[in-house]
Amino acid sequence: MFAAALLSIGPLPRSWQLALRLVGLGLVCSLSACTHPIPQRIQVIQNFDAARYAGTWYVLARIDHPAELGLIQTGVHYRSNYDGSLSMVQRGLDPASKQWSKHESLALPAGAPSQGALKTAPLGPFSSAYNVVALDADYRWALVLGASADRAWVLSRTASLPAQARASLLQQAHRAGVNIEQLLWVPQERLPSALAAL
Secondary structure, three states, X not given: OHHHHHHOOOOOOHHHHHHHHHHHHHHHHHXXXXXXXXXXXXXXXXXXXXXXXXXXXXXXXXXXOOOXXXXXXXXXXXXXXXXXXXXXXXXXXXXXXXEEEEEEEEEEEOOOOOOOEEEEEOOOOOOEEEEEEEEOOOOOEEEEEOOOOOOEEEEEOOOOOOXXXXXXXXXXXXXXXXXXXXXXXXXXXXXXXXXXXO
């Protein structure tokens, strides 16, 4: 019932929508003793700064799953909020239909704000894991895992990675248990104009 109410809050100002989503996520987690799954064999980063992480990223590679299946020119924009959460807008192009897909969600710290462990929720209060397991010192690229190593994303501030950075990321992904043969490298042609619309 609460989730249905959240889905019907369209006319409210954006700040109210964000506040209601935060309350809903906190309520469900407190009632159900939410736990945050961190994949085995990996450590999330310990010096995470949400404000520095904010901004636009290209999704250069991923392990495909139904929500992103077949999408190209994928990217995500994060906005840092006053409470330490991150508002997320993900976009991708379906090359068959020529239609853009857009998803909004919210990421809250799953533990200490300085850890790269977050829990994300779309419009409703049910959360999923978002683990930053590798991050460039200058926040130029990142490796993110979900609740298991079967969900993985390679993010970059640019549409391609230097060979050395790519090799380092793949090595770290392999150590974290990711089957790097399953990583799909996403075509990024014309993405800058698409990301400008996020």
